[in-house]
Amino acid sequence: MxxxxxxxxxxxxxxxxxxxxxxxxxxxxxxxxxxxxxxxxxxxxxxxxxxxxxxxxxxxxxxxxxxxxxxxxxxxxxxxxxxxxxxxxxxxxxxxxxxxxVGPTCHTGAETCYYSSVYDLLDEPESKQDRLASTTLYSLEATISERKLEIDSLPNGKPSWTKKLFLDEQLLCSKVREEAGELVQTLLENEDKTRAASEMADLLYHAMVLLKLKDVKMEEVLEVLRKRFSQSGIEEKNSRKSPSK
CATH class of the missing domain: 3.10.20.810 (Phosphoribosyl-AMP cyclohydrolase)
Structure with a gap:
């Protein structure tokens, strides 16, 4: 406030x-x-x-x-x-x-009080699986987290693209750089907005895989952004700690 x-x-x-x-x-x-x-x-x-x-x-x-x-x-x-x-x-x-x-909101210990999908209950009335009501961004984050947990579950199976990225950090880093470059090109080459949205989606996805490896939640990123709202760009830059040498 x-x-x-x-x-x-x-x-x-x-x-x-x-x-x-x-x-x-x-x-x-x-x-x-x-x-x-x-x-x-x-x-x-x-x-x-x-x-x-x-x-x-x-x-x-x-x-x-x-x-x-x-x-x-x-x-x-x-x-x-x-x-x-x-x-x-x-x-x-x-x-x-x-x-x-600060901590879980629901008295059950859940993050929120809304964790029962009507469609899940209609499909499987006896299902006790809880699924938080998530926006697109957080549904993607949850899926990425699931893929990370599955890395060791199917050692002989064909890994998904997300699993491949988790297993090869160099590949992941190269894809983040590649997608960032392609997003920049949509501006430099005056490509249409749908192309820019598509490239941003690719960049966001790969960046979120990287964040998962760093154990950083999107909520933490958005909190950083929110705290910068009341600062000028110069103030924000000056407030950053210098990386340890």
Whole structure:
């Protein structure tokens, strides 16, 4: 959050709270979303006091209908959701806490509360396999992780391209350089946008395989980018640590 938000006047907060369309019980749906991955973490309810406390504390706070009391996510587990921004929908009758979770969000220990695919359940009603609701980028990351785990499982089988890259770091590095060069060429040779998108997809995929070998998650990369939003390019460059010699 911007520093100016720490000095928001009481009058402004009250005015905003007045503009929310609370239901007959004084509640609205409150959804927590990961600021970096976009993953929906959980859904609860908030009343006027819960939203006010979230604004002030920057910790996702809800109203428990069963206990008729406020509760801050993580107050017992310490798995807080640190709120970076709050969004109201167009009708002002639901809110999103956009934040960074500390540890798993679900009481089951899962990363989010959404891990049961309806289509998986329809295909295999007895299946107990959990699959997090992932965007395209994170589905790709999960597939790359699976390929890495499979490297030793089929020693005599024909390896996939991803497995080949894991097994040959020189090949992987050459492909990252090659795909970066081809992306650059789409600009230098004024190729159409579909070609640029295709080359970027190739580069992103190969770069993600490299990141997996380095044990770096895409979430960590996006967190770095988010933290640079408020910095100028010169400030960011000067803040980097010099590599050890």
């Amino acid at each position: 911007k520093a100016i938000r720490t000095a928001i006047s009481f009058r402004r907060v009250e005015s905003l709270l007045d503009s929310v369309k609370w239901d007959s019980k004084g509640l609205v749906v409150a959804i927590a979303q990961n600021v970096d991955t976009g993953a929906i973490l959980m859904q609860g309810f908030a009343n006027r006091e819960a939203l006010a406390l979230t604004i002030a504390s920057q910790k996702a706070t809800f109203y428990s209908r069963s206990r008729s009391s406020l509760w801050t996510k993580g107050e017992t587990s310490m798995n807080f959701i640190n709120v970076h921004d709050i969004f109201l929908d167009c009708d002002r009758d639901s809110i999103i806490y956009l934040g960074k979770p």
